[in-house]
Amino acid sequence: MGISDEAVEVRAEGWRTLAALHQMIEARLEKALSDAHGLSVVEFTVLDALARQDGFHLRMSQLARAAALSPSASTRLVNRLEDRGLLARILCADDRRGIYTELTPAGRAALEKARPVHDRVLQQALEEAEATPELAGLVRAVTG
Secondary structure, eight states, rough: OOOOHHHHHHHHHHHHHHHHHHHHHHHHHHHHHHHHSSSSSSHHHHHHHHHHHSSSSEHHHHHHHHTOOOOOHHHHHHHOOOOOOSSEEOOOSSSSOOOOEEEOOHHHHHHHHHHHHHHHHHHHHHHHHSHHHHHHHHHHHHHO
């Protein structure tokens, strides 16, 4: 049994609403983080993901998933962050083929400086989106 045209349209509308909310938030975060700290949203996301890990490191494949990047894009991102001294790569002691990406002290410091800007802008963007009738229901669902 197929999905009715109405159900397909409801799902498509939901997806468009989610995409609109995501774009709105990401654009505001991108500008604020870049202007204040020279970080992109995805760079902040990677630093944040590493900071939340015990030992401050992840395998490259885990990092790619955390940042929603392809393996090649995550490698380029790690190269840039490593060149800036925010990340380091280390060999896995258990599996010499495995490479971890680890947050450096400079990376932790950059993240902690950027976090208040990120959190403030995210809150402001969500408040603005909630005041938009087309986005209000989704914002309430996301923020609980």
